[in-house]
Amino acid sequence: MRGLKLIPENINLGFIxxxxxxxxxxxxxxxxxxxxxxxxxxxxxxxxxxxxxxxIKTTDGAANxxxxxxxxxxxxxxxxxxxxxxxxxxxxxRIQAQEGGEKVQQEAIAKIKDALGSGIEYRRTExxxxxxxxxxxxxxxxxxxxxxxxxxxYVWFRFEWQFGLGAVAxxxxxxxxxxxxxxxxxxxxxxxxxxxxxxIAGYSINDTVVVFDRVRENLRRYKTLPxxxxxxxxxxxxxxxxxxxxxxxLLALFALYILGGEVLRGFSFAMIWGVVIxxxxxxxxxxxxxxxxxxxxRGNVGGSNEEAAAE
Amino acid sequence: xxxxAKWKIILILGICLLGVIFxxxxxxxxxxxxxxxxxxxxxxxxLGLDLQGGSHLLLEVAVDSVLSxxxxxVVDTMRTTLRKARIKYTGLGVDGLxxxxxxxxxxxxxxxxxxxxxxDVDFTVEVTDNNRIxxxxxxxxxxxxxxxxxxxxxxxxxxxxxxxxxxEPTIQRQGENRILVQLPGLDDPERVKRLLGKTAKLSFHLxxxxxxxxxxxxxxxxxxxxxxxxxxxxxxxxRMYMLKKKVMLSGDTLVDSQPTFxxxxxxxxxxxxxxxxxxFGKVTSDNVNKLFAIVLDGKVISAPVIREPILGGSGVIxxxxxxxxxxxxxxxxxxxxxxxxxxxxxxxxxxxxLGADSIAxxxxxxxxxxxxxxxxxxxxYGRFGLMADIALLANxxxxxxxxxxxxxxxxxxxxxxxxxxxxxxxDANVLVFERIREExxxxxxxxxxxxxxxxxxxxxxxxANVTTLIAAVLLYQFGSGPVRGFAVTLAIGIITSMFTAIMxxxxxxxxxxxxxxxxxxxx
Numbered sequence: 158m159r160g161l162k163l164i165p166e167n168i169n170l171g172f173i174x175x176x177x178x179x180x181x182x183x184x185x186x187x188x189x190x191x192x193x194x195x196x197x198x199x200x201x202x203x204x205x206x207x208x209x210x211x212x213i214k215t216t217d218g219a220a221n222x223x224x225x226x227x228x229x230x231x232x233x234x235x236x237x238x239x240x241x242x243x244x245x246x247x248x249x250x251r252i253q254a255q256e257g258g259e260k261v262q263q264e265a266i267a268k269i270k271d272a273l274g275s276g277i278e279y280r281r282t283e284x285x286x287x288x289x290x291x292x293x294x295x296x297x298x299x300x301x302x303x304x305x306x307x308x309x310x311y312v313w314f315r316f317e318w319q320f321g322l323g324a325v326a327x328x329x330x331x332x333x334x335x336x337x338x339x340x341x342x343x344x345x346x347x348x349x350x351x352x353x354x355x356x357i358a359g360y361s362i363n364d365t366v367v368v369f370d371r372v373r374e375n376l377r378r379y380k381t382l383p384x385x386x387x388x389x390x391x392x393x394x395x396x397x398x399x400x401x402x403x404x405x406x407l408l409a410l411f412a413l414y415i416l417g418g419e420v421l422r423g424f425s426f427a428m429i430w431g432v433v434i435x436x437x438x439x440x441x442x443x444x445x446x447x448x449x450x451x452x453x454x455r456g457n458v459g460g461s462n463e464e465a466a467a468e
Numbered sequence: 469x470x471x472x473a474k475w476k477i478i479l480i481l482g483i484c485l486l487g488v489i490f491x492x493x494x495x496x497x498x499x500x501x502x503x504x505x506x507x508x509x510x511x512x513x514x515l516g517l518d519l520q521g522g523s524h525l526l527l528e529v530a531v532d533s534v535l536s537x538x539x540x541x542v543v544d545t546m547r548t549t550l551r552k553a554r555i556k557y558t559g560l561g562v563d564g565l566x567x568x569x570x571x572x573x574x575x576x577x578x579x580x581x582x583x584x585x586x587x588d589v590d591f592t593v594e595v596t597d598n599n600r601i602x603x604x605x606x607x608x609x610x611x612x613x614x615x616x617x618x619x620x621x622x623x624x625x626x627x628x629x630x631x632x633x634x635x636e637p638t639i640q641r642q643g644e645n646r647i648l649v650q651l652p653g654l655d656d657p658e659r660v661k662r663l664l665g666k667t668a669k670l671s672f673h674l675x676x677x678x679x680x681x682x683x684x685x686x687x688x689x690x691x692x693x694x695x696x697x698x699x700x701x702x703x704x705x706x707r708m709y710m711l712k713k714k715v716m717l718s719g720d721t722l723v724d725s726q727p728t729f730x731x732x733x734x735x736x737x738x739x740x741x742x743x744x745x746x747x748f749g750k751v752t753s754d755n756v757n758k759l760f761a762i763v764l765d766g767k768v769i770s771a772p773v774i775r776e777p778i779l780g781g782s783g784v785i786x787x788x789x790x791x792x793x794x795x796x797x798x799x800x801x802x803x804x805x806x807x808x809x810x811x812x813x814x815x816x817x818x819x820x821x822l823g824a825d826s827i828a829x830x831x832x833x834x835x836x837x838x839x840x841x842x843x844x845x846x847x848x849y850g851r852f853g854l855m856a857d858i859a860l861l862a863n864x865x866x867x868x869x870x871x872x873x874x875x876x877x878x879x880x881x882x883x884x885x886x887x888x889x890x891x892x893x894x895d896a897n898v899l900v901f902e903r904i905r906e907e908x909x910x911x912x913x914x915x916x917x918x919x920x921x922x923x924x925x926x927x928x929x930x931x932a933n934v935t936t937l938i939a940a941v942l943l944y945q946f947g948s949g950p951v952r953g954f955a956v957t958l959a960i961g962i963i964t965s966m967f968t969a970i971m972x973x974x975x976x977x978x979x980x981x982x983x984x985x986x987x988x989x990x991x
Binding site: 161162163166167212214258259260262263267278279280281282283284285286288289293296297299300303304307308311312315348349351352355356358359360362363364366367370371374394395397398401402404405406407408409410411412413415416417418420421424425428 | 526528655656658661665811812813814815816817818819821822825826829830832833834836837838840841844845847848880881883884887888890891892894895898899902905906909924927928931932933934935936937938939940942943945946947948950951954955958
């Protein structure tokens with residue numbers, strides 16, 4: 158009973174030869190992501206923008222969103238967004254942050270509840286005042302920044318600084334492009350998205366470290382093998398594992414995306430994207446980047462200074 | 469790598485067994501779990517408010533209002549002291565965290581300084597330009613006042629919430645001047661919010677019965693205008709009362725307050741302590757037939773005529789109350805006044821329906837995700853995949869046990885963390901299996917392939933997992949509420965998956981290897 162092989166044995170794809178292609182693709186991806194972020198911006202959720210979010214379920218059949226929208230816009234609370242949320246009798250209402258501090262937000266809720274009337278189950282009410290939304294945004298930015306820095310330090314410590322830079326280049330690419338796809342599709346960017354981004358960072362670096370580990374091992378083992386070939390071999394040798402783990406993770410994530418409910422959909426979407434882009438960047442960015450960094454081929458990478466045969 | 473000492477085997481199986489034992493209460497209903505004898509593990513995973521339904525409120529105490537009250541009070545004492553000593557002054561007032569005054573006659577400045585110095589220990593006295601005296605609140609006093617205000621606020625918030633009958637509320641201080649309130653099972657916190665939104669400072673004042681128009685529309689010194697809580701005035705705005713500024717009695721001497729009925733109208737009865745009761749008796753005796761105003765948070769609730777002295781130390785507040793309004797007011801008076809106003813910075817309430825749906829959806833997603841991963845592993849690695857699957861199951865059980873033991877809160881993002889872990893947990897096994905495949909390809913014997921596979925993969929597994937752990941720790945550090953729940957399950961999942969992959973699967977592989985002594989590996 159031999160198992161199925163996702164990747165044929167002795168596969169040898171030319172990842173390193175095609176590096177220019179990958180670099181151009183990734184550069185375009187990063188540039189367009191930044192461009193989108195600057196021009197279109199992000200659809201911040203109330204966590205970061207402040208405001209009111211109410212999820213309701215009508216108890217007597219499908220919700221009449223049109224009527225609700227009219228009722229609510231009559232309240233003159235500024236921007237009011239209504240959308241069906243998972244089922245015809247479930248509606249998500251978003252109200253922009255009200256001018257005039259924290260107290261006014263509470264008054265607005267009372268007005269909304271009045272305007273919606275009876276026959277409604279309030280499934281979720283979230284109010285984030287301007288003070289908290291500011292703090293949450295900064296906390297999120299600090300967290301992502303600190304994570305990237307901590308990972309850089311760890312990889313530097315375990316490998317060498319060149320590897321650390323390669324890993325962080327790939328990581329930053331993943332984070333920026335995730336922000337880009339959220340901007341492109343106009344998906345809500347909230348606290349769980351930040352959680353997803355941090356997890357993507359963890360996942361992507363996990364992938365990268367596995368390939369780097371193999372590069373380091375091969376550097377010790379094959380002291381005269383040309384560097385590009387050595388890198389390419391390392392990628393191919395670990396390709397089967399890379400694909401396996403991506404597939405199992407994606408299987409779980411698709412289950413979550415489809416069955417996990419409306420609230421988690423944004424999170425699982427970000428993660429699915431992150432797994433795909435993280436896998437790509439580990440193979441096609443993090444490793445080829447090493448080519449441009451002077452990695453000394455000593456007998457023992459990260460260890461003694463004993464000079465070994467050069468390329 | 470393929471040798472296990474006996475104690476190690478016992479340890480590994482022991483941990484798994486403990487996992488099963490500690491995870492087991494989660495399969496019971498909460499009632500059944502609570503009725504387990506105390507020597508048995510009976511802790512269940514505690515569900516976050518987003519899963520069990522409930523309200524999360526983040527409150528801010530306006531601590532600085534306590535300081536400004538303190539300063540206002542000192543200005544009052546300064547005024548009376550200087551007047552008593554017949555010292556002429558000008559420019560008396562509050563300036564930031566200080567109160568200052570200018571003495572008109574420079575020769576009296578020294579005398580004034582002496583008086584001010586003995587006024588209040590919380591202030592330092594400074595003289596500038598010979599005749600300008602500044603009383604500065606000391607840093608220690610500021611700190612003490614703030615701490616006292618927060619602590620007292622927490623106490624009052626707790627009392628008010630306890631009175632509403634919410635079960636197992638969590639009320640804790642957060643940061644400098646914030647209070648986090650979590651109310652499980654309460655999905656409509658309107659009443660609690662209304663109760664917390666009131667400072668509930670009660671005071672009794674005599675009404676200044678001189679008519680305002682006679683005074684040319686000016687409010688005489690020592691009196692003040694105050695709106696009625698519910699009586700409309702002529703212009704549609706609330707009716708205004710003119711009250712004497714002097715507080716005859718305040719709410720802190722109240723010992724009890726209950727909603728009741730008088731002439732079929734809801735009213736609130738109250739009772740003073742001995743000191744307050746005596747004072748109340750004296751005030752009512754001295755002012756028979758005068759109007760006596762009851763003021764709550766700067767609004768006049770009612771201003772009845774004192775018909776006769778009230779000597780029993782108790783009375784009734786009548787106003788235009790609803791039944792609920794009378795209940796709320798009685799509750800507020802019983803629980804006491806907040807030292808400073810509270811504002812709600814953040815509210816997150818989830819109804820029980822959504823929570824239950826989230827749990828159901830999370831369960832299905834986990835089960836289907838797990839089934840897919842399990843099937844895929846068997847498809848790719850055959851018998852070895854099956855072993856990895858058993859380890860995966862053990863992993864989930866261990867996560868459940870760890871969550872129950874640590875009493876960590878499982879949130880909706882936490883469920884996402886578990887589903888994600890299901891997908892990523894097999895990674896450690898995948899690393900080992902792929903390595904074994906490579907070693908087999910390199911022509912090694914089964915035993916030596918497995919040995920080399922494990923010893924070479926372990927370093928990679930650790931490196932790869934530590935980086936994810938870093939992300940999880942930072943997420944916990946910076947995240948709040950539900951996101952923290954995600955960080956917790958992710959971190960626990962990483963640790964348990966390393967254990968199950970390196971220890972449990974390896975044990976299974978080794979046992980199988982010893983039993984069958986295969987010529988080739990089915991991998």
